Amino acid sequence: xxxxxxxxxxxxxxxxxxxxxxxxxxxxxxxxxxxxxxxxxxxxxxxxxxxxxxxxxxxxxxxxxxxxxxxxxxxxxxxxxxxxxxxxxxxxxxxxxxxxxxxxxxxxxxxxxxxxxxxxxxxxxxxxxxxxxxxxxxxxxxxxxxxxxxxxxxxxxxxxxxxxxxxxxxxxxxxxxxxxxxxxxxxxxxxxxxxxxxxxxxxxxxxxxxxxxxxxxxxxxxxxxxxxxxxxxxxxxxxxxxxxxxxxxxxxxxxxxxxxxxxxxxxxxxxxxxxxxxxxxxxxxxxxxxxxxxxxxxxxxxxxxxxxxxxxxxxxxxxxxxxxxxxxxxxxxxxxxxxxxxxxxxxxxxxxxxxxxxxxxxxxxxxxxxxxxxxxxxxxxxxxxxxxxxxxxxxxxxxxxxxxxxxxxxxxxxxxxxxxxxxxxxxxxxxxxxxxxxxxxxxxxxxxxxxxxxxxxxxxxxxxxxxxxxxxxxxxxxxx
Amino acid sequence: xxxxxxxxxxxxxxxxxxxxxxxxxxxxxxxxxxxxxxxxxxxxxxxxxxxxxxxxxxxxxxxxxxxxxxxxxxxxxxxx
Numbered sequence: 001x002x003x004x005x006x007x008x009x010x011x012x013x014x015x016x017x018x019x020x021x022x023x024x025x026x027x028x029x030x031x032x033x034x035x036x037x038x039x040x041x042x043x044x045x046x047x048x049x050x051x052x053x054x055x056x057x058x059x060x061x062x063x064x065x066x067x068x069x070x071x072x073x074x075x076x077x078x079x080x081x082x083x084x085x086x087x088x089x090x091x092x093x094x095x096x097x098x099x100x101x102x103x104x105x106x107x108x109x110x111x112x113x114x115x116x117x118x119x120x121x122x123x124x125x126x127x128x129x130x131x132x133x134x135x136x137x138x139x140x141x142x143x144x145x146x147x148x149x150x151x152x153x154x155x156x157x158x159x160x161x162x163x164x165x166x167x168x169x170x171x172x173x174x175x176x177x178x179x180x181x182x183x184x185x186x187x188x189x190x191x192x193x194x195x196x197x198x199x200x201x202x203x204x205x206x207x208x209x210x211x212x213x214x215x216x217x218x219x220x221x222x223x224x225x226x227x228x229x230x231x232x233x234x235x236x237x238x239x240x241x242x243x244x245x246x247x248x249x250x251x252x253x254x255x256x257x258x259x260x261x262x263x264x265x266x267x268x269x270x271x272x273x274x275x276x277x278x279x280x281x282x283x284x285x286x287x288x289x290x291x292x293x294x295x296x297x298x299x300x301x302x303x304x305x306x307x308x309x310x311x312x313x314x315x316x317x318x319x320x321x322x323x324x325x326x327x328x329x330x331x332x333x334x335x336x337x338x339x340x341x342x343x344x345x346x347x348x349x350x351x352x353x354x355x356x357x358x359x360x361x362x363x364x365x366x367x368x369x370x371x372x373x374x375x376x377x378x379x380x381x382x383x384x385x386x387x388x389x390x391x392x393x394x395x396x397x398x399x400x401x402x403x404x405x406x407x408x409x410x411x412x413x414x415x416x417x418x419x420x421x422x423x424x425x426x427x428x429x430x431x432x433x434x435x436x437x438x439x440x441x442x443x444x445x446x447x448x449x450x451x452x453x454x455x456x457x458x459x460x461x462x463x464x465x466x467x468x469x470x471x472x473x474x475x476x477x478x479x480x
Numbered sequence: 481x482x483x484x485x486x487x488x489x490x491x492x493x494x495x496x497x498x499x500x501x502x503x504x505x506x507x508x509x510x511x512x513x514x515x516x517x518x519x520x521x522x523x524x525x526x527x528x529x530x531x532x533x534x535x536x537x538x539x540x541x542x543x544x545x546x547x548x549x550x551x552x553x554x555x556x557x558x559x560x
Contacts, residue, residue, distance in 0.1 A: 132540070169544070275518050290519050291540035295526070309520050345520060351499075352532040461553030 001046040001247040003195075004202050006469055013042065016157075017256055024181040032181065033148045036257070040157040044121070051120040055155075056092060062130040063150050067135040070145065080138035088225055091127045094120055099326035122161045124323060126154055130287055133168050135292060144172045158254040161180035162246055164264040165284040171259075180258040181246045189455075190448045191255030196461035197441050203465040206241035207473055208427065209234040211355060216418040217375060224396040226414050227387070228388030230424055235375045236368045237431045242476045243282070263442045269367070269435040272359040274340040275348075278368065283325075286387025289316050308347060314338040329382070331373045340366060486555055490548060493528045497521050506547040533559065 001008045023032035065083035069076045098114045105112055123159045133150075136142045144150070153171045154160075166369050170381075174180055203266065216223060216231025223231060247264040254261045264283050271277035297312035314335075320335015329338040353360070369386075376382045387393055396410045415424050448454060483520065487507070495503045498514070511517050526542040527534065535558040545551045 011487050068537070104496060135539050140543060142540055278520070289545045290522075294519060294540055296542070298523045299527060303531075304524050306520075309523065313520075348516060 001043050003008030003224070003246065003253070003464075004199060004469065004473075008043075012039075013256075014062055019182050020257060021181075028149065029181065030311075033175065034150055036157075037148065037151050037155060040152075040160060041156040042337075044155070044160060047121050048118075051123075054094075054120050055126060056088075058126065058130065058206045059154050060152055062075050062154075063147065066137040066142065066150075067145065070142065071135065073090070080134055083134040085129045087127050087134075089367055091123060091474075093117075094123055096322075096326045098193070104338060119437065125165060126160070128167055128292075130154065132288060132292055136168065142168060144254070145186050146166065146172075149196050155363045156259070158250040158257075158259075159261055161286055162250075163282075164250065164262050165288050166249060166262065167287075170262060180418050182258075184258050186450065187255050187258050189458075190445060190451045193252070193454055193458045194255060194408060194441055195249050195252030196458045196465070197444065198245045198252060199465040200251075200461040201241045203468050203471075205431065206245055207220050207333060207468070209238040209241065209431070210473065212415075212418045212420050212424060213238050213375070215420075217377075217381060217385075218367055218379045219386070219417040220376075221392075222417045223385065223388040224394050224410075224414070224417070225388060225391040226396065227416075227418050227420070228393070230367050230415065230420060231320060231385060231418055231463050232372050232389065232391070233428050233431075234418070234424075235271075236371050237428070237435075239371060240265075240435065241431075251441075251445075265440065266442065267365060267435065270360070271363050271367075273347075274337065274358055274366065278337075278341070279364060281283050287319055293319055306345075306349075310342045313341050313345070317341060318387055318418060326473040329373050329376055329379065332379075333370055336370050336373070344472060482532055483552060483556075487550055488550070489532065490529075493525055493532070497524050497528070505548050507547070507552060508550045511548075512546070522551065527553070535559065 001012060003009075009205060016036070019035055020032055020039075023029075023035055031087070044055065056074075062083060065079055065086070068079040069083070072079065094117055097117065100111050101114055104110060106356075133142065150168075152175055153166065153168055156171075159166055213231055213235035216227060216234065220231075244265040251261045262284055266280040266283065268277055268281035271280055294312050294316040297315055298309050301308045317338030318331060318334045321330045321332070321337070324330045324333070329422075372385050373382050376385070377470050384393075394410060396412050396414050398414055399412065415421065482504070485516070487505070491505050494505060495501050503514070505514075510524070511542060522543065526537055529556070533555065535555070541554070544552055
């Protein structure tokens with residue numbers, strides 16, 4: 001079920017919320033948890049019920065493995081390693097098997113048939129969240145053993161499909177707190193406000209840019225200079241508004257239930273270097289990668305050294321790239337970001353500071369170029385778009401500018417290959433102003449008060465979004 | 481080891497890592513407030529503390545500590 005679908009907004013969410021608080025009012029605490037779990041499983045199954053048994057198996061295996069780790073001091077390492085191995089194999093089979101087979105076929109000239117498995121929704125998210133839980137159980141950092149709390153922590157529908165990626169430590173206590181079980185009107189208002197911002201970002205902004213980005217990537221061979229830049233920038237904005245819009249909705253919905261989810265974005269396109277970017281973009285993924293991959297690699301060398309840490313950075317970013325999808329484009333994306341981070345660390349050692357505007361421009365340009373690789377289905381598309389961005393595919397400018405008497409350009413319809421209109425340029429400039437000048441949702445939520453102004457704002461965001469709900473589209477991160 | 485002594489050790493390590501001999505930290509200092517502090521500095525500091533104090537952090541444990549005060553509490557537990 002999608003957050004931006006009428007069935008979720010007008011039926012599922014109100015019913016789930018109402019019954020949850022009614023059960024709690026009747027002091028049926030355990031039943032209320034069971035209700036939230038059942039609601040979450042229903043929410044998940046709406047997409048494809050066939051993948052429900054898979055997710056439940058993963059949860060049960062991880063829960064009982066974690067129990068063994070916690071209760072069996074002598075063999076806890078064996079259970080932890082087995083558990084992590086299970087999760088990696090589980091994800092590997094469903095997400096990477098065909099990628100692996102096709103590469104083996106290409107290298108060895110074999111013809112092993114592909115499995116053509118459809119990626120089970122949310123598998124990348126719930127798997128790594130549970131890996132963290134197992135490792136923390138091994139480290140003695142998990143104090144909770146309650147079955148329903150564990151299942152709820154894993155399946156709670158606001159975060160289930162695409163994060164934020166949660167840590168048990170920040171969630172488990174919240175499900176236990178008594179005051180969280182009563183209706184909190186401030187949280188209801190704030191949650192709805194945050195949800196409305198997220199819905200607007202997704203339905204109005206991201207889906208508008210999606211149209212141009214999708215057409216541009218489809219017609220990559222025909223793009224002129226301006227179209228190619230508009231395509232890459234449209235995708236850069238689509239990705240941010242889509243994913244951060246989704247996250248806002250998740251945070252808003254969870255807050256209706258008095259549950260606070262962690263921040264996932266902190267105005268990432270304001271970053272002034274690549275290290276800064278990853279501390280602001282998909283922050284809960286960065287947190288996971290740093291704690292459970294990067295640090296263990298650095299520490300495995302025994303003694304800290306800068307060069308070994310750079311090696312760990314490269315490995316971590318390659319894994320980060322591959323986590324997004326089973327394709328070489330994602331590996332290249334990860335490699336480029338890893339390489340940029342290593343350069344960034346070497347640069348920091350020189351203590352030379354670039355002017356902030358130049359640092360931002362370089363960072364944003366790098367991000368915009370790297371997202372072309374992230375989005376493209378194959379390397380041919382990437383080459384097409386890069387060539388066009390360099391002007392090698394011709395330059396078309398509006399007819400209104402014919403007074404510029406030159407043969408270097410063609411005068412005509414600038415945006416014809418990306419279904420763009422005259423407004424496309426204005427939208428791109430507006431989005432740029434928005435990401436650079438406006439406070440982000442977390443900042444707005446922190447200072448939220450139940451004022452008439454915020455009520456009107458919520459109403460405007462919701463009503464504009466509702467009027468556009470007919471063009472319901474999936475979230476980009478459902479594919480990862 | 482006394483809290484003041486631990487704080488002095490922490491300050492020394494952080495000054496070395498940031499190459500800033502004038503860096504001043506208090507219990508209230510948040511790691512994110514230190515200019516240019518990043519994951520590299522965090523893991524450097526974590527490993528330095530482990531070898532200096534002969535302790536060990538679990539995976540992910542150090543990263544959860546967001547202030548010097550939280551770090552001091554954690555170290556006090558480990559040094560008991």
